[in-house]
Amino acid sequence: xxxxxxxxxxxxxxxxxxxxxxxxxxxxxxxxxxxxxxxxxxxxxxxxxxxxxxxxxxxxxxxxxxxxxxxxxxxxxxxxxxxxxxxxxxxxxxxxxxxxxxxxxxxxxxxxxxxxxxxxxxxxxxxxxxxxxxxxxxxxxxxxxxxxxxxxxxxxxxxxxxxxxxxxxxxxxxxxxxxxxxxxxxxxxxxxxxxx
Numbered sequence: 312x313x314x315x316x317x318x319x320x321x322x323x324x325x326x327x328x329x330x331x332x333x334x335x336x337x338x339x340x341x342x343x344x345x346x347x348x349x350x351x352x353x354x355x356x357x358x359x360x361x362x363x364x365x366x367x368x369x370x371x372x373x374x375x376x377x378x379x380x381x382x383x384x385x386x387x388x389x390x391x392x393x394x395x396x397x398x399x400x401x402x403x404x405x406x407x408x409x410x411x412x413x414x415x416x417x418x419x420x421x422x423x424x425x426x427x428x429x430x431x432x433x434x435x436x437x438x439x440x441x442x443x444x445x446x447x448x449x450x451x452x453x454x455x456x457x458x459x460x461x462x463x464x465x466x467x468x469x470x471x472x473x474x475x476x477x478x479x480x481x482x483x484x485x486x487x488x489x490x491x492x493x494x495x496x497x498x499x500x501x502x503x504x505x506x507x
Contacts, residue, residue, distance in 0.1 A: 312372060312373065312374045312436065312504065312505045313336065313372060313373050313374065314334065314335050314336065314373075314374050314376065314501070314505075315335075315336050315337075315338050315341065315365060315369060315373050315374070315375045315376070316335050316336065316337050316338065316375075316376055316377065317338050317347070317361040317362050317364070317365040317375050317376065317377035318337065318338075318361070318377060318378065319337070319338075319339055319344060320396075320461075321461075322405075322460070322461030322462065323378055323380075323490070324337050326481075326485065326488075326490055326491075327376075327378075327490075327494070329481060329485055335376075338365045338369075338375075341369060342365070342368055342369070347360065347361050347364050347365075348360075349361065349379065349393075351379075351393070352393070353393065353431070354379040354380060354381065354393060354429050354430070354431035354444070355379070355431040355433070355442045355444070357379035357393060357431070358377045358378055358379040358431040358432060358433035358442060359377075359433045359435070359440060359442060361377035361379065361433070362375045362376065362377040362433040362434065362435040362440070363375075363433075363435055363440075365377070365435075366435040366436070371436075371437040373436070374434065374435075374436040374501065374504055374505060375434070375435045375436070376432060376433065376434050376435075376497065376501065377432070377433050377435075378430055378431065378432050378433075378490060378493070379393070379430075379431050379433075380395070380428060380429060380430035380431065380489060380490060381393055381394070381395025381396070381428070381429060382395050382412075382426055382427070382428050382451070382462075382463045382467065383426065383427055383428075383429065384412075384415075384416070384424060384425070384426045384451065385424075385425055385426075386416075386419055386421065386424045386425070387415055387419075390415075391408070391412065395408065395462070395463070396408070396462075398411055398412060399411040405461055405462050408462070408463070409455060409462070409463055409465065409466060412451070412463060412466065413453055413454065413455065413466060416451060416452075416453050416466075417453050421453065422452065422453050423450045423451065423452050423453070423468075424450060424451060425448070425449075425450055426448075426449060426450060426451040426467060427446055427447060427448045427449070427489075428446065428447045428467070428488070428489040429444065429445075429446055429489060430444065430445045430446075430488075430489040430490040430492070430493040431443070431444050431493065432444075432445075432490075432493045432494060432496075432497045434497060434500055434501060434504070436504050438504050438507060441497075441500050443493050443496035443497050443500070444493055444496075445488070445489040445490060445491065445492030445493030445494070445495075445496065446489050446492065447469055447487060447488055447489040447492070448469070448470050449467055449468050449469040449470045449472070450467075450468050450470075451463070451466045451467055451468075452466055452468060452475070453466075454466070455475075455477065456474075456475045456477055456478055457474070457475050457476070457477025457478030457479075458477060459476070459477050459478065459479065459480070459481065459484075460476045460477050460479075460484060464476035464477045464484075465477030465478075469487055476488075
């Protein structure tokens with residue numbers, strides 16, 4: 312059963328390839344680029360929307376995995392949350408979103424505030440649908456540091472660390488990240504489905 316990732320996000324694809332020893336193919340290699348409307352009200356709902364859309368187009372010989380993830384700040388009533396990828400508007404860059412969130416933190420008069428990342432990974436195949444979650448807690452700061460990672464990584468310091476995700480090596484990040492934790496839960500399900 313071929314493993315297909317339902318994302319066009321190059322940062323996510325790179326992380327999945329690093330974390331999965333299996334050959335993971337982005338859906339665009341098989342179907343070309345197209346937009347999937349994510350109108351769910353949770354990370355899990357949006358991950359399932361993406362995985363189902365690609366599975367329906369590809370068929371039963373494929374196992375489709377997708378991830379929906381984002382950052383939430385309690386001080387902002389959980390924002391940006393499921394809107395993390397489009398926090399600064401539609402068609403914006405990671406940097407636009409990052410700087411909008413930095414401004415929102417500064418407007419609260421804060422140099423640092425608690426935050427957490429959520430990742431929901433959906434797995435869709437002819438054997439059914441599964442969703443697992445992973446979280447990473449820490450603090451966001453009011454200035455970006457580091458060039459690694461993507462999205463909000465340059466402003467997020469994981470609990471117990473002093474460096475931002477933008478400063479940490481990929482290997483360290485993948486061990487502690489929300490996506491890494493969710494993928495650890497997803498791997499046994501993927502292996503079970505592929506060996507049926």
